[in-house]
């Protein structure tokens with residue numbers, strides 16, 4: 133009887149594998165992301181300096197803070213318009229995040245690509261071109277495992293999409309963001325991934341041509357592992373001026389994930405939430421989550437060895453450290469437990485026979 137109980141006990145240990153290992157699927161939820169997309173659209177068109185964009189900024193900030201992130205406003209003025217980039221960091225062990233995820237949260241002031249000339253002066257809603265990238269960043273802020281959050285900085289760029297209207301340039305917010313980076317901080321950022329038009333129903337990514345090939349390959353191979361070859365197409369796209377460019381210009385490895393060829397409703401009044409899909413958002417968010425978790429595991433020696441170099445010791449004391457056990461796969465773990473259990477059983481039976 134005692135042997136039976138012991139066997140049951142060992143079996144229960146054997147088959148209890150930590151949740152994060154048995155469930156290798158991402159926690160990113162497309163429904164949650166889609167809710168953030170719809171909410172942004174409800175504010176209406178969100179060009180730089182507008183009241184709608186202020187409301188949207190408050191919405192993003194409030195949600196991120198509710199998830200426990202610190203949000204900093206980075207103010208700048210461009211052609212007399214007050215603009216704001218939002219920078220979100222995980223409060224524990226913050227400041228040295230090696231992966232930067234970005235998206236623009238402003239929308240184009242004019243639908244100048246609309247087939248109907250009478251609509252070309254109207255502002256766009258930007259469900260895909262604006263809200264989709266932001267929605268994914270917001271859901272990642274909730275879904276990312278807490279022990280990898282400090283590896284990530286989330287940046288919401290203002291003033292990306294007003295290029296060639298009233299003398300405006302493109303990518304103004306990201307240009308400002310990169311200008312204020314210290315040389316030290318530039319070295320810390322290993323990867324910058326930009327999300328732009330990532331929620332379309334018929335989502336297709338070609339390989340954007342300015343992007344860093346190594347980083348692009350990493351993302352494409354994760355997507356391949358997850359069976360998303362039909363979305364992450366292995367074919368060249370175009371050279372696109374987007375918020376990743378200022379980062380590339382200072383030597384930071386960067387990637388633009390952008391729907392290409394551009395969807396038919398790009399920069400028209402038809403860029404509305406009905407063209408977007410929960411599934412597309414979930415696919416992109418899931419790939420990014422897997423990438424970040426993988427990066428964190430790769431960097432265990434770096435994060436544990438460099439803690440003494442950091443200036444804010446209080447932060448490092450409170451910080452959740454990645455345990456080296458993360459490096460062991462579930463099978464290895466089960467094997468170890470099985471060996472330990474066998475030894476224990478042998479000793480127990482020897483004792484019982486005495």
Ligand SMILES: [Zn+2]
Pocket residue numbers: 240261293399
């Ligand atoms: Zn645009």
